[in-house]
Structures are given as structure tokens and as C-alpha cells.
Amino acid sequence: MKKLVPAAVFVGLLPALLVGATTASATGHYSCSNGLANVVTCNNTNVGPVIVKITGNRTLTGNELSVLENNLNNATVNVTTLKNVTVNTYKSFNPSVTIKSINVCIASVCK
Structure with a gap:
């Protein structure tokens, strides 16, 4: 049975997530795949994508x-x-990977 988190709790945690003050771990929810035009997307159902x-x-x-x-x-x-x-992680790959940009989304806010 899943527990629902009240919206007020989530809204209270949002600023901490955005400024990096949290110590929560992603714990196994990312799934990465190659996309079109040299884009790799790592989706996380609990947080948001890393593009x-x-x-x-x-x-x-x-x-x-x-x-x-x-x-x-x-x-x-x-x-x-x-x-x-x-x-x-990309620094460790051989041949190397040069990153053009990274977009991280948490709670529908992307940076």
C-alpha cells in the first residue's frame, strides 16, 4: 500500500530540494537512454529527468x-x-564524452 504525502509537506520540502539542502537519495529510480540528436535522458519517476x-x-x-x-x-x-x-561520470568514459548542456528537473522546475 502506498502512502500519500500531503501537498503541504511537499511544498515545504521544495525549496530545500532546489537549493541542494537535502540529503535524500534517489535510491534506484533513474533509467537512462539515448535519444535523438545526441541527447541522453535519465528519467526518475520520483524526482524528474536529467537531460x-x-x-x-x-x-x-x-x-x-x-x-x-x-x-x-x-x-x-x-x-x-x-x-x-x-x-x-562522463569524464570517466573512453572515448570521452563532451557535454554541451545538462538540464536537471526537480518538481517541474528545470535548471
Whole structure:
């Protein structure tokens, strides 16, 4: 049975999520996939997507997608941390991945 969180609680937590003051963990809800035009999207049903635009003609392998998913799933849920995890993960890939932009959405607010 799922428990519903009152809207007032969610609204109270929203500012903390947006400024990175929370220590909540994403805990396994990200699923990443290659998209069109060198875009990788990592969806999370509890938080929001991480959308990464890659420079050049580069898609991620299945293993690279899994590494990114695992790293995001173990990160705290805030914009700065999710962006840093994504950048640091891409630095480890060979051949390297150059990121054009990262868009992280939490509670329908994207940065």
C-alpha cells in the first residue's frame, strides 16, 4: 500500500530540494537512454529527468548508460549534485564524452 504525502509537506520540502539542502537519495529510480540528436535522458519517476546534450556524434553504450544510472541513483537529490555526478561520470568514459548542456528537473522546475 502506498502512502500519500500531503501537498503541504511537499511544498515545504521544495525549496530545500532546489537549493541542494537535502540529503535524500534517489535510491534506484533513474533509467537512462539515448535519444535523438545526441541527447541522453535519465528519467526518475520520483524526482524528474536529467537531460544531457552531448557535443558531436556520440551515443552511450549500454554499459555507459548503466554506470550513469547507478551513479545518479546513489546521489543526493539536488540540482548541483546531479549535475556534478553526471559530469564526473562522463569524464570517466573512453572515448570521452563532451557535454554541451545538462538540464536537471526537480518538481517541474528545470535548471
